[in-house]
Amino acid sequence: MTRTISVLGSTGSIGRQTLEVAEQLGLRAAALTAHNSVERMEEQARRFRPRLAVLTDEAAARDLARRLADTDTKVLGGQEALAEAAALPEADTVVTAVVGVAGLRPTLAAIEAGKRIALANKETLVCAGKLVMDAADRCGAQIVPVDSEHSAIFQCVQGCADRREIKRLILTCSGGPFYGKHSAEVGKMTRADALRHPNWRMGPKITVDCATLMNKGLEVIEAMRLYRLPLDQVDVVIHRQSIVHSLVEFRDGAVLAQLGTPDMRLPIRYAMTWPNRGVNPAEPLDLLTCPPLTFAPPDRETFPCLRLAEEAAEEGGTACAILNGANEAAVELFLAERIGFSRIAELVAAARAAVPVVQDPSLEEILAADRAAREAVAAAYQK
Ligand code: NDP
Numbered sequence: 001m002t003r004t005i006s007v008l009g010s011t012g013s014i015g016r017q018t019l020e021v022a023e024q025l026g027l028r029a030a031a032l033t034a035h036n037s038v039e040r041m042e043e044q045a046r047r048f049r050p051r052l053a054v055l056t057d058e059a060a061a062r063d064l065a066r067r068l069a070d071t072d073t074k075v076l077g078g079q080e081a082l083a084e085a086a087a088l089p090e091a092d093t094v095v096t097a098v099v100g101v102a103g104l105r106p107t108l109a110a111i112e113a114g115k116r117i118a119l120a121n122k123e124t125l126v127c128a129g130k131l132v133m134d135a136a137d138r139c140g141a142q143i144v145p146v147d148s149e150h151s152a153i154f155q156c157v158q159g160c161a162d163r164r165e166i167k168r169l170i171l172t173c174s175g176g177p178f179y180g181k182h183s184a185e186v187g188k189m190t191r192a193d194a195l196r197h198p199n200w201r202m203g204p205k206i207t208v209d210c211a212t213l214m215n216k217g218l219e220v221i222e223a224m225r226l227y228r229l230p231l232d233q234v235d236v237v238i239h240r241q242s243i244v245h246s247l248v249e250f251r252d253g254a255v256l257a258q259l260g261t262p263d264m265r266l267p268i269r270y271a272m273t274w275p276n277r278g279v280n281p282a283e284p285l286d287l288l289t290c291p292p293l294t295f296a297p298p299d300r301e302t303f304p305c306l307r308l309a310e311e312a313a314e315e316g317g318t319a320c321a322i323l324n325g326a327n328e329a330a331v332e333l334f335l336a337e338r339i340g341f342s343r344i345a346e347l348v349a350a351a352r353a354a355v356p357v358v359q360d361p362s363l364e365e366i367l368a369a370d371r372a373a374r375e376a377v378a379a380a381y382q383k
């Protein structure tokens, strides 16, 4: 069980819920990091008294250093400082709750330092899954997923020593706010519409990914990497209620599922307490009052991002890094209200067509693919 954590992305949705769980479990914090949320970081640093606080924005870090001058917390600025935070010796677990590919290098640094990784930052596995999983094997670093679907699968496969027993993983998907709408209607949806998720409150990037179903596409790739399974063993079903968090079908036909209220503090707590279970102070699931559980196939025509992700997964190499980089850039444009909703998938498809795929890539080739994808999106946007 975890005693001391470092949280990369502590001011975000997952980061804040992680600190809430940490407080309940009586865990200490060694390092906290964020991008530029000075006030929130000051408040967290005063509450958790970490040895190190990092803001990747240099000016914000200077401001934070002035504010925390009366404390024992050391403040560092810049993207490179994330690696130092990730490898701090006193932490046994590093929670990766940074959004986007920015989480890749620090996750690798934490793995190299032999930490347990409570992994929320799915983009890292999407872009560099093989590299990350191989590094974890080599360094003996345990990766415990925080993403609710992958935590569900992780819980279902506890005690399954031979992964060949797994026939198929079934990821559940809420369908997002535009479920059931026609393509023409979906195309008119605004930033505000996309940010209204029916079941979860999350950071803006993942909330948009849920609306396009790119999130489920990224999660298919995340599951393939975590369990080293091919695409045809990872399925997606729409489950509007977000109560069944995912399922595993074994080769004898048994299907195991994990159920719970839609509350990220549950998978976060499990990642902290694994292989044990902590006590959940929140509302328990009541089967007699919860809505009927329904399942349906996803609509890959109206939501092409899921298909684009599956195609990238099939192609392998840097295809997923290109997909992810293009999606990050396109979602940024959508959040800035510079493109409409349907343009996200179009720009991702344009970048995938424009950037060549490299097989068996190095870290540098993966990061180059990410950059090329962002440039391809910028070029397609300006056309
Ligand atoms: P948020 O946007 O709420 O938080 C992101 C965090 O990362 C903030 O602390 C932010 O700091 C920091 N950050 C942003 N950009 C950078 C950067 N370039 N370098 C370093 N730090 C940065 O995101 P979420 O908490 O929603 O998501 C975090 C990760 O967890 C994502 O990968 C997401 O897919 C995954 N996830 C999230 C779930 C959820 O319920 N939210 C569920 C499952 C997975 P600042 O505040 O200063 O901007």
Ligand code: MG
Pocket: 147, 148, 149, 219
């Ligand atoms: Mg998820």
